[in-house]
Amino acid sequence: MTTTETETTCDVCIVGAGPAGLTAGLFTARAGLETLIVNTGEPILRRNSHLENVPGFPAGVNSRLFLDMLVDQVERNGCGRLEAEVTEVTESGGERFAVATADERLIRSDYVICASWAESNYVAGIDEIGLMKRGSKTYIDVNEEGETGVDGLYAAGRLAGEPHQTVVAAGHGAKVALSVIHDSEVPFYNDWVAPEGYFTERGREVPPGCEEIDEEERQRREQQSMEVMQEYFDSSHPEMPTQHPSVREE
């Protein structure tokens, strides 16, 4: 990723840092694509009081803590983040897209994933994109792979019409990221970490995207994950859920 004072060039620009955008970034960054997630405002999940239906948390988890941990995870995996409002996405030569922000930055990228529930005005100027109005909300029309019909432009999560659930938005972000990885032609089989010998002792090369680790390295990673999680769960989260705007105004 190259960055000057006003411009950044990357492979993938993701608009929105909710469960969909963050999970998409986790996957594209881990596949070796230079990824920048641009976000303004707060993910709607911060309104939740206690998150009880995300797999892996038997007694539920504070949703703000869940988002903090997800942000930490994307950063540990090499994904860039920028706090800015995306105002316009246009198709341009070279890198396929120019993503403009309200503070006059420009991000040039080959792929854009829109994961910015509930805002899509910034793509309204692209003729070929399908915007669907349902009630007061606008969704971006995508196919099974999350493609919009504009080459290189995808949408993920609630904005792509997925059900209003965290794990579905996150899963869809991952699925759309895999479409981007496939279309980018970066060598990739699966994002798997396997025990030493899993492929190689069967006479196979470790496939691209996969990793074999030995027992010592497995124990090191497990220890690190235990320490990180103990720190996160050491005390309660300082922030309260955000109320619905109409309740806040009363």
Ligand SMILES: Cc1cc2nc3c(=O)[nH]c(=O)nc-3n(C[C@H](O)[C@H](O)[C@H](O)COP(=O)(O)OP(=O)(O)OC[C@H]3O[C@@H](n4cnc5c(N)ncnc54)[C@H](O)[C@@H]3O)c2cc1C
């Ligand atoms: C009160 C409440 C409780 C909930 N409880 C649960 C629950 O218990 N379990 C469950 O599974 N789901 C729950 N949900 C639903 C869940 O939060 C959402 O379905 C999910 O978070 C959607 O994820 P997303 O990534 O698609 O969108 P979001 O999380 O909303 O992320 C979109 C991000 O894009 C940003 N953005 C928007 N426009 C721009 C722009 N122009 N430029 C840059 N950034 C932009 C937004 O500010 C936001 O940060 C709850 C929702 C609410 C409101």
